[in-house]
Amino acid sequence: MGGTALITGVTGQDGAYLCALLLAKGYRVHGLARRCSASNTGRLEGLLGPLEAVERLELHAGDLTDGAGLIRLIARTRPDEVYNLGAQSHVRASFDTPEITAEVDALGCVRLLEAVRTVGLSGATRFYQASTSELFGAAAASPQTEDTPFRPRSPYGAAKLHAYWAVVGHREAYGLHASNGILFNHESPLRGQAFVTRKITRAVAAAAVGEAAPLRLGNLDARRDWGDAREYVEGMWRMLQQPAGGDYVLATGRAASVRDFASHAFGAGGLPLRWEGEGDGERGICRRTGRVLVASDPTLRRPAEVDHLIGDASKAARVLGWSARVTWEALCEEMVRADLAALGTGHVGRRRAA
Ligand code: NAP
Ligand code: GDD
Secondary structure (H helix, E strand, C coil): CCCEEEECCCCCHHHHHHHHHHHHHCEEEEEEEEECCCCHHHHHHHHHHHHCCCCCEEEEEECCHHHHHHHHHHHHHHCCEEECCCCCCHHHHHHHHHHHHHHHHHHHHHHHHHHHHCCCCCCCCEEEEEEHHHHHCCCCCEHHHHHHCCCCCCCCHEEEHHHHHHHHHHHHHHCCCCEEEEEEEEEECCCCCCCHHHHHHHHHHHHHCCCCCCCCEECCCCECCCEEEHHHHHHHHHHHHCCCCEEEECCCCCEEEEHHHHHHHHHCCCCCCCEEEEECEHHHHHHHCCEEEECCHHHHCCCCCEEECCEECCCHHHHHCCCCCCCCCHHHHHHHHHHHHHHHCCCHHHHHHH
């Protein structure tokens, strides 16, 4: 097995796991990575070791806002499979930076598709686009499937909607084998620290070693369908192994609230919570010590919220043979253990999570 793959966003959570998966399958992997003043390859090194020693992996400095560079990269690497994972991926941040979010998440995808077409590879290359359950936004139906109407609620969701249709357009106009993975939230110990699950599991570890400040959270009522990123990158790969491109929901079919996730995480860290108060006055208090461990912070609420996402991945099960196995509870416990271990207190999490 194996071929040549190009991954944008290779330094991110999904990019790192997908890179490791494709290398294990025998692929030659090219990764587009931004030039940064500080290293951004920590996730890749954590999974693969020193990158100079990794055979069949080559990183290329570049950016999804640089169209000519993308054309040169496609022409030079001539990938069998392109995975477009690069994005300004933080929903809250997209309200503060709507223009750069659109540049990268909408036009970046268009540039990459056009680079494939310009180089003359529309009939040869297979294209994966990191679409998202944020497309559903204020969803009209629950659970959401490939047929649920899109109603994005953020600049991020709107930019990803543009990219979604650009992918469909290249499939229909130019015959490109192009697929949208409409992925619901997926997490791991490599999850970015600004996303709510990782923010919580890092706070559990900090509280376990005596950090006094409570964790401040925004909307505790929001519900998400959280799965395991490692399973989801396998689903991406399966989409590109089909005879034709298509659009697929990947989800677990179970949802929980931010409050549920926080309760489970603090419990797994040996700090069981009880909740007091309502709305902006709600607090999570340690049942054992009475310490306030979580405080509601209205400044962390979003200008427009997506209240409830839950996906139906029946099509992926039927066509791809893919379904999620890891529960959000097991994933939460693993993330807590990893963050405790990073602070040298792994024993607390291991005992509690067992
Ligand atoms: P992530 O950890 O935030 O990674 C994003 C990646 O994009 C990073 O490698 C980042 O580079 C890169 N990037 C940002 N701006 C770029 C630019 N201008 N040019 C080139 N690369 C750029 O995100 P993730 O969780 O792995 O998600 C991967 C993709 O799936 C994203 O497109 C995201 O929107 C989408 N998605 C994620 C989820 C989820 O729950 N994780 C669900 C649905 C869809 P740096 O390392 O230099 O910052
Ligand atoms: N980040 C964050 N920080 N979110 C908080 C906080 C907080 O302090 N407090 C409450 N939340 C709520 C958010 O309002 C949201 O309803 C929920 O927690 C999840 O927020 P995130 O973890 O930031 O993820 P997201 O659902 O907005 O977006 C992620 O999933 C999308 C797929 O549905 C990202 O990975 C997107 O890139 C992805 O497309």
